[in-house]
Amino acid sequence: MAALFDTLDPPLALAAEESRPQDGKKIFVKSFGCQMNVYDSRRMSDVAAGQGYSPTAEIEEADLVILNTCHIREKASEKIFSELGKTRELKERRAAAGRDTTIVVAGCVAQAEGGEITRRQPAVDLVVGPQNYHRLPDLLRQARATPGIVDTDFPIQSKFDHLPAAEPAATRARGVSAFVTVQEGCDKFCSFCVVPYTRGAEFSRPIAQVVAEIASLTAAGVREITLIGQNVNAYHGLGEGGEACDLAELLDRAAACPGVERVRYTTSHPTDMSPSLIAAHRDNPALAPFLHLPVQSGSNRVLEAMNRKHTVGDYLDIVAALRAARPDIALSSDFIVGFPGESEAEFEETLALTRKVGFASSFSFKYSPRPGTPGAEMKEQIDEETKARRLALLQGALEEQRQAFNRAAVGRVFPVLIEKIGRHPGQLIGRSPYMQSVLTEGEPDMIGALAEIEILSVGPHSLRGRIVGAKGVKETPH
Ligand code: SF4
Numbered sequence: 001m002a003a004l005f006d007t008l009d010p011p012l013a014l015a016a017e018e019s020r021p022q023d024g025k026k027i028f029v030k031s032f033g034c035q036m037n038v039y040d041s042r043r044m045s046d047v048a049a050g051q052g053y054s055p056t057a058e059i060e061e062a063d064l065v066i067l068n069t070c071h072i073r074e075k076a077s078e079k080i081f082s083e084l085g086k087t088r089e090l091k092e093r094r095a096a097a098g099r100d101t102t103i104v105v106a107g108c109v110a111q112a113e114g115g116e117i118t119r120r121q122p123a124v125d126l127v128v129g130p131q132n133y134h135r136l137p138d139l140l141r142q143a144r145a146t147p148g149i150v151d152t153d154f155p156i157q158s159k160f161d162h163l164p165a166a167e168p169a170a171t172r173a174r175g176v177s178a179f180v181t182v183q184e185g186c187d188k189f190c191s192f193c194v195v196p197y198t199r200g201a202e203f204s205r206p207i208a209q210v211v212a213e214i215a216s217l218t219a220a221g222v223r224e225i226t227l228i229g230q231n232v233n234a235y236h237g238l239g240e241g242g243e244a245c246d247l248a249e250l251l252d253r254a255a256a257c258p259g260v261e262r263v264r265y266t267t268s269h270p271t272d273m274s275p276s277l278i279a280a281h282r283d284n285p286a287l288a289p290f291l292h293l294p295v296q297s298g299s300n301r302v303l304e305a306m307n308r309k310h311t312v313g314d315y316l317d318i319v320a321a322l323r324a325a326r327p328d329i330a331l332s333s334d335f336i337v338g339f340p341g342e343s344e345a346e347f348e349e350t351l352a353l354t355r356k357v358g359f360a361s362s363f364s365f366k367y368s369p370r371p372g373t374p375g376a377e378m379k380e381q382i383d384e385e386t387k388a389r390r391l392a393l394l395q396g397a398l399e400e401q402r403q404a405f406n407r408a409a410v411g412r413v414f415p416v417l418i419e420k421i422g423r424h425p426g427q428l429i430g431r432s433p434y435m436q437s438v439l440t441e442g443e444p445d446m447i448g449a450l451a452e453i454e455i456l457s458v459g460p461h462s463l464r465g466r467i468v469g470a471k472g473v474k475e476t477p478h
Contacts, residue, residue: 027053028062030083033070035228035266037107039179040130041068044106046166047136055170059090064102064140069109071194071370080109081120088123102140104128108198111152112372118148130184130199131155134162154200160209171220176419176448177431178222182210182237182250183229188269190296191307191374192336192367195230204229204237207245211253218259223448224417224431225254226264233265233272248276248284255286261450262417262433266292270310273318282325288433289326290360293318294334298353299346302339307374312353319357330360330405330434337394338367338387340378347390354397360405360434362398366391406436409455409463414438416453416465418446429462437462446470 027048031041044066045055056062065087069080084105091101104126105117111129118124126143128136129152143149160181171178185200186193214225227250229235235247247265254263263286270293280287293315297303300311322329335350354362366387369376409432416430416438428442430451439462440453452469 025051025053025063026056026061027064027066028056028059029066029068030059031068032076032107033068033072035179035226036181036184036230037068037070039181039228040107040133041066042166042170042174043163044068044133044136046164046170047133049167049170050164051137051140059087060094063100064104065090066104066106069105069107071108071112071198073368077109077113080105080117084117084121084124088121091123102126102143104136104140104143106130106133108194111198112194114152115150118150122148125149127152129153131159134159158203158205160205165213165216166220168216168220171217171222176222176417177224177226178217179226179228180210180213180217180254181205181229182227182247183232183235186231187234188231188271188309189307191305191378192339192370194370194373197372199230202231202234202236204235206238207250207253208240210237210250211257214254214257214260218257221448223259223450224262224264225257225260226266227251227254228266230267231269231272233268233274233277246274246276248274248280251280251284251287255284260286262286262288262415264288264290268293270295270308270315270318273322275321278318278321278325281322281329289329290332290434291322291329292332292334295353295357296334296336297339297342297346298350299342302342302346305341305378306336306339312349315353316356331357332361332363332435333357333359335362335364335394335398336367337364337390338382340367340375340382341380342367342382342390347394351394351397354394354401358405359398359401361402364391364394364398403458405434406458406463409434409436410458411455413452413454413468414465415450416440418442418449418451420447432463439464440467442467 027045029041029045031037053064067083070076087103091103094101102125103123105124106128107130110127117127125147126139127150128139131154132151139149139151183204185202186196187202189196233247235250236244239245251263254260295315296306296308298312414432416432418428418430420429421444422429422439426441428440428446430438432438438453449470451467453465454468455463455465457464
């Protein structure tokens, strides 16, 4: 996959989007990094809700503060320790006012640093790795008795067997589009990536469990499901009869759930783009014609050094097969520039690849070494100035492609999932099949509907259009 790089968001205070003022204990979850962490943060909020915690957008009000950390960015650990310094001051202020605060560090930095976190910041009550969130109630009890608990084991049992479903009200507050984790971990060991070390080996949830989660989401109004995993297209979960099922089958099952209007999946590795998954883009009408398929580099030598296990030719063949299956499919990718030893000519090959494919959107980063990964030990690290210059060139080229793709939308009619009301009276905001934000005018009761929208103009960050029709919403079970 996954270069989880594709999905980096600014830190997100989940509580802000789902604040429900209530008396009693409050939880504040700050989520860093990828969609997997956003999903995990929500599931931790759901676990805490079962313990009587309601979300707050104000960290000062929180009796329980969870920092759900990400290890992808450079100096991730140092940033978390600086964040923890501020959280310790908060804990001291609240203690002076007679209020307890429990501080939890979760996510990939928790997994990577373990007991080092409580050693360097004793105000932390609990360090919990991504595979152990279902144990939070127990761990919190232990941490209250003996602060400084560290749980970063990879348990035999899956956390998904034990995590509670979200309350319908919490799901509704999160909107009409939802992530569902179907796969975790990675066996690929790309030489720049920490995921195989922090998230462990590949694991796939059984189909029945995923379908049950989707049913609870649609019952609360969700209309679009994005199946997520660090290497989602390696999915190989068990079907109801004990048979192994691939992602194409899971997408069929997800699309067949009453209430589901659109399905997506992210993030994928090129070597796991199986013929059945490519065919799903032709045969599954609910599957959005948009795929995030990271290539990382346009040089075969660099791809080999990255241990990507595919060539540029393999990637181009997959793109051609996808376009044959679904001619209107659009692609996005991740790129890393300045991988150790990358020559100017190899960088030029990356630029050439972007011109060959034509990406609708992309994420690109300077290589930065992650301790413990093979890339960090490689000689010929590229200097910062060269990396910055190459990144600027690449991002310029990718931005031109993004704008060209957006301009080409004018005059087309897209099915747009209406997600929320906009900032201006009568304005609605939705999302196109290609993840573009679309502004239109309409009634708030259209939220959750898949509207046919003719695109009239393009702004820097969104499209504008008018509703020309609406698909009926499938019946939802209650
Ligand atoms: S090691 Fe796995 S998660 Fe990391 S970039 Fe490679 S495929 Fe993606």
